[in-house]
Amino acid sequence: MAGKPLIxxxxxxxxxxxxxxxxxxxxxSHRSEEFRRLYDGIRENIRYLFQTDGxxxxxxxSGTGGVECMVNNTVxxxxxxxxxxxxxxxxxxxxxxxxxxxxxxxxxxRYGTAPTVDHVEEALERAGRVDAxxxxxxxxxxxxxxxxxxEIGRLxxxxxxxxxxxxxxxxxxxxxxxxxxxxxxxxxxxxxCLACPPGLSLISVSPRAWEKIENTRSRPFYSDLIRMREFxxxxxxxxxxxxxxxxxxxxxxxxxxxxxxxxxxxxxRVCAEAFYRALEALGLEAFPDREVRSNTVIAVKTPEDxxxxxxxxxxxxxxxxxxxxxxxxxxxxxxxxxxxxxxSELEVLKTVEALxxxxxxxxxxxxxxxxxxxxxxxxxxxx
Amino acid sequence: MAGKPLIxxxxxxxxxxxxxxxxxxxxxSHRSEEFRRLYDGIRENIRYLFQTDGxxxxxxxSGTGGVECMVNNTVxxxxxxxxxxxxxxxxxxxxxxxxxxxxxxxxxxRYGTAPTVDHVEEALERAGRVDAxxxxxxxxxxxxxxxxxxEIGRLxxxxxxxxxxxxxxxxxxxxxxxxxxxxxxxxxxxxxCLACPPGLSLISVSPRAWEKIENTRSRPFYSDLIRMREFxxxxxxxxxxxxxxxxxxxxxxxxxxxxxxxxxxxxxRVCAEAFYRALEALGLEAFPDREVRSNTVIAVKTPEDxxxxxxxxxxxxxxxxxxxxxxxxxxxxxxxxxxxxxxSELEVLKTVEALxxxxxxxxxxxxxxxxxxxxxxxxxxxx
Numbered sequence: 143m144a145g146k147p148l149i150x151x152x153x154x155x156x157x158x159x160x161x162x163x164x165x166x167x168x169x170x171s172h173r174s175e176e177f178r179r180l181y182d183g184i185r186e187n188i189r190y191l192f193q194t195d196g197x198x199x200x201x202x203x204s205g206t207g208g209v210e211c212m213v214n215n216t217v218x219x220x221x222x223x224x225x226x227x228x229x230x231x232x233x234x235x236x237x238x239x240x241x242x243x244x245x246x247x248x249x250x251x252r253y254g255t256a257p258t259v260d261h262v263e264e265a266l267e268r269a270g271r272v273d274a275x276x277x278x279x280x281x282x283x284x285x286x287x288x289x290x291x292x293e294i295g296r297l298x299x300x301x302x303x304x305x306x307x308x309x310x311x312x313x314x315x316x317x318x319x320x321x322x323x324x325x326x327x328x329x330x331x332x333x334x335c336l337a338c339p340p341g342l343s344l345i346s347v348s349p350r351a352w353e354k355i356e357n358t359r360s361r362p363f364y365s366d367l368i369r370m371r372e373f374x375x376x377x378x379x380x381x382x383x384x385x386x387x388x389x390x391x392x393x394x395x396x397x398x399x400x401x402x403x404x405x406x407x408x409x410x411r412v413c414a415e416a417f418y419r420a421l422e423a424l425g426l427e428a429f430p431d432r433e434v435r436s437n438t439v440i441a442v443k444t445p446e447d448x449x450x451x452x453x454x455x456x457x458x459x460x461x462x463x464x465x466x467x468x469x470x471x472x473x474x475x476x477x478x479x480x481x482x483x484x485x486s487e488l489e490v491l492k493t494v495e496a497l498x499x500x501x502x503x504x505x506x507x508x509x510x511x512x513x514x515x516x517x518x519x520x521x522x523x524x525x
Numbered sequence: 526m527a528g529k530p531l532i533x534x535x536x537x538x539x540x541x542x543x544x545x546x547x548x549x550x551x552x553x554s555h556r557s558e559e560f561r562r563l564y565d566g567i568r569e570n571i572r573y574l575f576q577t578d579g580x581x582x583x584x585x586x587s588g589t590g591g592v593e594c595m596v597n598n599t600v601x602x603x604x605x606x607x608x609x610x611x612x613x614x615x616x617x618x619x620x621x622x623x624x625x626x627x628x629x630x631x632x633x634x635r636y637g638t639a640p641t642v643d644h645v646e647e648a649l650e651r652a653g654r655v656d657a658x659x660x661x662x663x664x665x666x667x668x669x670x671x672x673x674x675x676e677i678g679r680l681x682x683x684x685x686x687x688x689x690x691x692x693x694x695x696x697x698x699x700x701x702x703x704x705x706x707x708x709x710x711x712x713x714x715x716x717x718c719l720a721c722p723p724g725l726s727l728i729s730v731s732p733r734a735w736e737k738i739e740n741t742r743s744r745p746f747y748s749d750l751i752r753m754r755e756f757x758x759x760x761x762x763x764x765x766x767x768x769x770x771x772x773x774x775x776x777x778x779x780x781x782x783x784x785x786x787x788x789x790x791x792x793x794r795v796c797a798e799a800f801y802r803a804l805e806a807l808g809l810e811a812f813p814d815r816e817v818r819s820n821t822v823i824a825v826k827t828p829e830d831x832x833x834x835x836x837x838x839x840x841x842x843x844x845x846x847x848x849x850x851x852x853x854x855x856x857x858x859x860x861x862x863x864x865x866x867x868x869s870e871l872e873v874l875k876t877v878e879a880l881x882x883x884x885x886x887x888x889x890x891x892x893x894x895x896x897x898x899x900x901x902x903x904x905x906x907x908x
Contacts, residue, residue: 146551154768157552165548165769168529169540169722171847202724203586206764207747238746333765339552341585341724341767362745363621364590381589382716384724385537386548387767464554 147458150493151466152282152311152439152480154333154340157390161338164393165386172385178377180392185374187395191336191403192328192346193319199370200391201343202384205310205331208343210238211365212306212327213276215355219243221273223306224265226257226288229281230469235308239276247272253472256286256434259293266301274304280312283469285441285478286430287316295324304354310334313344314398315410315438315482326351332387335410335438337483338394341387347371410437413485416517420494423516424501424508429476440479441468445506450474453500460503461496487521530841533876534849535665535694535822535863537716537723540773544721547776548769555768561760563775568757570778574719574786575711575729576702582753583774584726585767588693588714591726593621594748595689595710596659598738602626604656606689607648609640609671612664613852618691622659630655636855639669639817642676649684657687663695666852668824668861669813670699678707687737693717696727697781698793698821698865709734715770718793718821720866721777724770730754793820796868799900803877806899807884807891812859823862824851828889833857836883843886844879870904 149156170176181200188198201208217223217239225236226249236246247269249261257277266272275298280287288294291307298305307328309318315335320328326348333340347355347367355367364381373380398406414437418428421442429441444450450467451474457463468476479493494513502510517523532539553559564583571581584591600606600622608619609632619629630652632644640660649655658681663670671677674690681688690711692701698718703711709731716723730738730750738750747764756763781789797820801811804825812824827833833850834857840846851859862876877896885893900906 147553149552149554151554151556154552154554154765162549162769166545169532169537170530171532171534171537171849172723173534173849174847203590203747204765204767207586207590210745210747234746241743241746243743331765339767339769340555340765341770360624360626362593363617363624364586364593382537382587382714382723384587384722384767384770386545386722386769386773387724390769464557466554466556 147462147464148489148492149464150479150489151464152334152478153331153482155337155480155483157337157339158397158484160397161390161393164389167389169385172379172382180388181377181379184388184392184395187399188344191314191395191398194321194346196321196349197347197371197374199345199367199374200379200383200388201345201365202341202387203343203365204333204340205329205343206234207365208329208331208345209235209308209310211343211345211362211367212329213238213242214362214365215358215367216274216304216306216327216351217242217244218358220245222247222269222271224249224262224269224272224275226251226261226277228255228257228284228286229253229278230283231281231308232278235276235278253284254286254430256288257290259290259297262294262297272303274306276306278308279318280309280436280438282311282439283472284430285428285436285439286434287312287436289434292323299324304351311482312436312438314406316407320346332391332394335482336391336394336398338390339387341384342391410481410485412521413487413490414438414440414481416487416490416520417479417481417494419520420513420516424498424513438480438482440481442477444475444477448501448504448506450477452504453477456500456503457496461492461499463493463496465493487517487523491517530845530847531872531875532847533862533872534847535717535861536714536865538720538863538866540720540722541780541867543780544773544776547772550772552768555762555765563771564760564762567771567775567778570782571727574697574778574781577704577729579704579732580730580754580757582728582750582757583762583766583771584728584748585724585770586726586748587716587723588712588726589617590748591712591714591728592618592691592693594726594728594745594750595712596621596625597745597748598741598750599657599687599689599710599734600625600627601741603628605630605652605654607632607645607652607655607658609634609644609660611638611640611667611669612636612661613666614664614691615661618659618661636667637669637813639671640673642673642680645677645680655686657689659689661691662701663692663819663821665694665822666855667813668811668819668822669817670695670819672817675706682707687734694865695819695821697789699790703729715774715777718865719774719777719781721773722770724767725774793864793868795904796870796873797821797823797864799870799873799903800862800864800877802903803896803899807881807896821863821865823864825860827858827860831884831887831889833860835887836860836880839883839886840879844875844882846876846879848876870900870906874900
């Protein structure tokens, strides 16, 4: 296998050369006018991406650090927080709330399904006092998107309850108008649908969330949102930011703006649909229920008598295409494909070609070319 | 002013092209063998840099995040921690301990001085039960190095008390043999003496510290050292690392290894001495007491009737050299120069030339060339 491997895991994703090369710009002081202009541009474009007029910040930390920042700035010990659990990342969200001394009011769901507004309403009824609702919008571990998020946001607003959203693996890849959907805090990572290298978290805060944050005791030091707001007024970050990653993020956000959110979401949706159709053509079954399938993480069940890790090894070594297995106990039972960021028909074709080749090699019965043919037909790529 | 500016602030520092270009390597999955090999090499070289056989980790966060990680993994609510306060960064260390619910047993010192082993011993006497000693080895805000750190380490070992060291602005620029000096947790940042871009923290943990860490309640999620140790056994990080910065760090550490620690420390020491002599030749006064002057951060008092910010503006605009003012209430009363990482006689000369030019321009009485002449003489640069 020659050349760069094609990284099709659900993050980090492939980074366009234009974004990579931006990191070569000269080092600057983070207390200089050059940095302030850089951060201005970044924050303006984050507001566009998040579709928000609220405050936005960049934290040097990967998505998990950003989600912990969201929790630790809003949850006081003893606070009751509704959290639907339907995969690894929602388990982690629950753990963060509990670590903080909050009380997670859990909605336990079958993995492969998503919480609905009815689930949340029912939990609100039984829970009594509730201080916040915390939701993973896109479960990277199961390939599930919470399609009821707008309704859940409406409910949170009606009841005047804070809504915290982990959007790490979806922001920039599917609809997420933060203000319209009444999301109070929203977090994403740089290395997923933004097609930027890993290492940064992007965070938005609604106007009404500030009172809660100001009343949160023992906020973290490094990721204190009040301090971030103070420094943002001077157009700076409180602590030394990862300058090269800020350059990359600036470029990645410019590319998003050039493409336009609608076009970007459509591109992700079309590529996801091409994946799902190809998998079906190969006789494979998507892991999640149809109506909650993600457009950014494609999760598919390992067919019987096939070794997941062996298929992935062949895909990588023979075809130079890297996809992921499942997480935790699903390691061998799910394949996961990132449909994120710089995704186009080229990546879909290469990935499906590699998958059908590898499956065939391990003896899985399929007609070679049927997956690729399905992609071509759906995307009208036939000559 | 044409060309790249020369960044002479106390971090971020100038990054060699070789380190910058390493960031262009292809994106990889952080759960791949390629990443494991990368992290292996990095961790081996961190052990060399820290002179330790203990565990070492890299956290995607800037130095402040690393220091908070050190505190939040070792300090339980109610723990009594001795902390000498002699500048902004030791104030922050105290604040982190208090935020965590610990009780900071403060040694308040005049800024420009450093704590001695006697100060710490006296604090131990008056404090009664003490769970840890936390020290900033190099105060970036005042240009002071704690020269008694080895003796303090001996004392901590005798009394069986944990020693936590913030070495953000000095590791790689001056002596710091972590094991020999009995340091239990030691943290540095990538963007100072390592000549790597900002965004990563490097952390070491001594064998005896693990018991304490295991007994720390509600450790942080993102920067949980137990989780980092678990994942390090599989040669991975718990969460998505900032891959391009890992590439850069790998290269920066290789350069340190090629140069050798002794040579690197000597280079920093010689350049610092050249700075101090030049400043003296210009009639300027170092801010710290002579015996605790840092070899990595040069702090000098603003002369009377000179506007600090105006001098720095001229240095930047006319000479392309960026130095820092003081922090907080010292903003206008101190200049701070980074003597870190890729520092050599070239940077010293350019900085001194810019400083004397700018001082002269604002009417400060000096003989143009006297600073540069002093550097040349000391470094034997005369033709």
